[in-house]
Amino acid sequence: MITEFYIEDCAIGGDNPCFIIAEIGSNHNNDYDIAIRLIDEAAKAGVNAVKFQTFRASTHYSKYAPGFEYLNGLKTYDLIKSLEINRDWHKPLKEYCDSIGLVFLSSPCDSDAIEELDKLGVAAFKLASFDLPDVSLIKQMARTKRPIILSTGMANWMEIQNAIDILRSVGNQQIALLQCTSLYPAPIELSNLHTIKTMKNAFGVVTGYSDHTIGEHICIAAVAQGASIIEKHFTLDRSMKGPDHKFAIEPKELETMVQHIRDVERSIGDGMKQGPRPEEKEMFDKGRRSIHAACDINKGEKITKDMLIIKRPGLGLPPYLKPHIVNRIAKQNIKKDKWITWEMI
Secondary structure: OOOEEEEOOEEEEOOOOOEEEEEEEOOOOOOHHHHHHHHHHHHHHOOOEEEEEEOOHHHHOOOOOOOOHHHOOOOHHHHHHHHOOOHHHHHHHHHHHHHOOOEEEEEEOOHHHHHHHHHHOOOOEEEOHHHOOOHHHHHHHHHOOOOEEEEOOOOOHHHHHHHHHHHHHOOOOOEEEEEEOOOOOOOHHHOOOOHHHHHHHHHOOEEEEEEOOOOOHHHHHHHHOOOOEEEEEEOOOOOOOOOOOOOOEOHHHHHHHHHHHHHHHHHHOOOOOOOOOHHHHHHHHHHOOEEEEOOOEOOOOEOOHHHEEEEOOOOOOOHHHHHHHOOOEOOOOEOOOOEOOHHHO
């Protein structure tokens, strides 16, 4: 079981920062300049990686495939054909990503794509949810010995276990599972973020979240649930033509999402309760309650319960010691409303 591995120089899993992928997919609209602009905006937002999709309509969909309702019945094959990436872009896009410190990824959807991307030296492979049943595709990816990220939209436990068994059977232990809802956009109530922890415990792998909901807040919640990888669809403008733009986030939103994820990571802490932090010392001293004199107490006088009151600040003895102070003798005059310390009694 491996719950931590590297994608290039980024440590994934464990207590490491969340690995954030801006999913460009096909939102480049077959325009190389748009692809570069998307990479630039993703880098500016502070993500770790950008991801494209590499498919060929002829090996991806049947020409007779029915249209999807959310795409208003457009002929699926023709749509997919229009979204194919020019594979000659892979090398210059990766080189550009390398030059600005971003990890270049793509989801290969056929054998040739895996071979081409492997030769190019991609840092990891991502398998789309729809391709999880394709045993041969998974096995070919696994044999590259590169980290494999599997989206699990629509999958049941047996399908996930089968995919993991295939990866491990060829000695590839660098596995990440992403919780995903395969709807576009995905309803928030179907996000099922508890699965992030469940899959980690069940399979002993890195887990994360691939998001298709509107906005960035569910990604933030996923990180609080322990997601080590976040993948979010990204566009320059939601009004652009194409199937994946309308549920993607725009550059400023991506930047905000990254900032919020980093804030959440800093907020999680170590789970220990060990008293006040050094930064809380003033609040601990001045804001907590302690034992005070409810009236003037004269030196030599026996202290009774009625002479004591609990109030702020916390500079005196803690309230739980009140029974131990009753019947003691005042060693000095104690003014009303003054906190009481051991030196006074």
